[in-house]
Amino acid sequence: MHPLVSIITVNYDQPQVTAELLRSLRQITYPNVEVWVVDNASPRQGVDELIPLFPEVRFLKSTTNLGFAGGNNLAVHQARGKYLLFLNNDTEVPPGFLEPLVERMEADPRIGMVSPKIKYYYEDNLIQYAGSTEINPLTGRGHFIGHRQKDDGSFSRSGQTAYIHGAAMLVSRAVIEKTGLMDDTYFLYYEELDWCARARRDGFGVWYVAESEILHKESVSTGKQSALKVYYQTRNRILFIRRNSRSWQRLAGLAFFSCIATPKNTLTYLLKKRWDYLLAFWRGITWNLTH
Numbered sequence: 332m333h334p335l336v337s338i339i340t341v342n343y344d345q346p347q348v349t350a351e352l353l354r355s356l357r358q359i360t361y362p363n364v365e366v367w368v369v370d371n372a373s374p375r376q377g378v379d380e381l382i383p384l385f386p387e388v389r390f391l392k393s394t395t396n397l398g399f400a401g402g403n404n405l406a407v408h409q410a411r412g413k414y415l416l417f418l419n420n421d422t423e424v425p426p427g428f429l430e431p432l433v434e435r436m437e438a439d440p441r442i443g444m445v446s447p448k449i450k451y452y453y454e455d456n457l458i459q460y461a462g463s464t465e466i467n468p469l470t471g472r473g474h475f476i477g478h479r480q481k482d483d484g485s486f487s488r489s490g491q492t493a494y495i496h497g498a499a500m501l502v503s504r505a506v507i508e509k510t511g512l513m514d515d516t517y518f519l520y521y522e523e524l525d526w527c528a529r530a531r532r533d534g535f536g537v538w539y540v541a542e543s544e545i546l547h548k549e550s551v552s553t554g555k556q557s558a559l560k561v562y563y564q565t566r567n568r569i570l571f572i573r574r575n576s577r578s579w580q581r582l583a584g585l586a587f588f589s590c591i592a593t594p595k596n597t598l599t600y601l602l603k604k605r606w607d608y609l610l611a612f613w614r615g616i617t618w619n620l621t622h
Contacts, residue, residue: 333363336433336501339413340366340420341402344373346381348548349420353385361429365389367406368420372396387617389549398518399497400526407512412504417523421548423452431542432501435489443506443535444527446495447543450482461486462539463494466524468580469587471568476539492539497523498547506530520560521567528575558611565596565615573619 338356342349349368357368366388370378372395382390391405396548401419414436418428432445449460461477473493477486500523513526527537549555572584593616600609 334413334433334437335411336361336364336414336416337406337410338364338366338416338418339369339403339406339410340418341369341371341399342373342378342420343371343396343402344376345420345456346376346378349378350381350384352418352420352422352424353381353388354576355423355425357387358426359424359429360426361433364429365410367391367410369393369402369406371398371402395469398515398522399520400513400517400522401515404512404515407507414501414503416501417497417499418545419547420496421452422449422545423548424545428543428545431540435538436501436503436542438504439536441534441536442538443503443530443533444490444495444536445501445540447499447540447545448477448482449496449498449545449547452546452548456482458482458486459549460496460498460539460602460617461541462490464491464497465493466571467526467571468576469584470592471572471584471588487541489539489541490536493539494524494527499545503535505592506533506535509533510535510561517563517567517570518599519563519567521564521571525571525574528571556608558565558607561608562611562615566618567613567615569616569619615619 334539340349340352368378368388368390370392372393378390393402393405395436397405414433428447432447437444446460451457451459451476458477458480460475463475466473513522517525531537569588572581576584590595596612600612
């Protein structure tokens with residue numbers, strides 16, 4: 332009736348934020364879970380202070396920063412659940428959020444990944460995610476359905492979608508066994524999209540479950556914009572195109588990036604005198620030339 336769900340989150344220098352998530356998880360009504368927290372080699376604030384406060388939680392400490400994918404994968408190797416729920420540590424959940432996600436997966440074993448409706452924590456009833464479009468192979472970009480729109484009932488129908496959202500994704504053990512883990516080459520950004528694309532190629536369905544919702548504090552770790560974010564989004568946008576497009580699409584996408592995106596972004600950062608962003612952008616490009 333209630334298969335075991337392994338809930339996994341990653342902490343990086345944010346024990347107070349992680350504690351807020353763990354306190355919300357204590358209130359959930361789903362009766363069969365295990366909770367894992369991976370500390371991703373936090374340089375200043377690890378999880379030591381949380382261990383006595385949350386005795387029901389299993390804590391793992393990485394000796395190096397493994398990134399989003401690698402940190403989550405560390406717990407996957409030990410997790411026992413039929414389903415694995417990956418939650419960003421800057422999310423909070425209502426008590427009944429998990430049942431609709433599990434029910435959707437249990438109803439159809441061909442479904443491999445689902446995400447709930449995600450709303451912004453600091454905004455009034457504003458949606459971040461209610462499903463996703465396909466990623467354009469030319470630009471390497473897609474968009475979240477309902478993004479920055481009021482939750483007025485227009486996004487209350489569950490259904491198949493192109494991609495899950497990395498802030499909250501329930502994944503079946505079958506995906507782990509057939510498709511494998513998230514690719515830690517990405518380190519940060521696009522890794523869950525790549526994972527989803529691979530799972531779809533392996534025949535798994537992907538769903539948006541409107542009956543479940545969570546709140547997301549958004550980019551607490553890396554900031555709304557930062558040189559780190561520019562670097563990894565640039566690097567991994569190109570990497571995603573390289574890995575998940577057909578040959579002609581790949582050539583078109585790389586041509587678009589070279590002839591349009593690169594000069595546009597370079598000029599933008601020059602005009603704004605954001606030398607740190609400019610350097611990060613070009614580092615992201617050159618990484619793909621050397622790997």
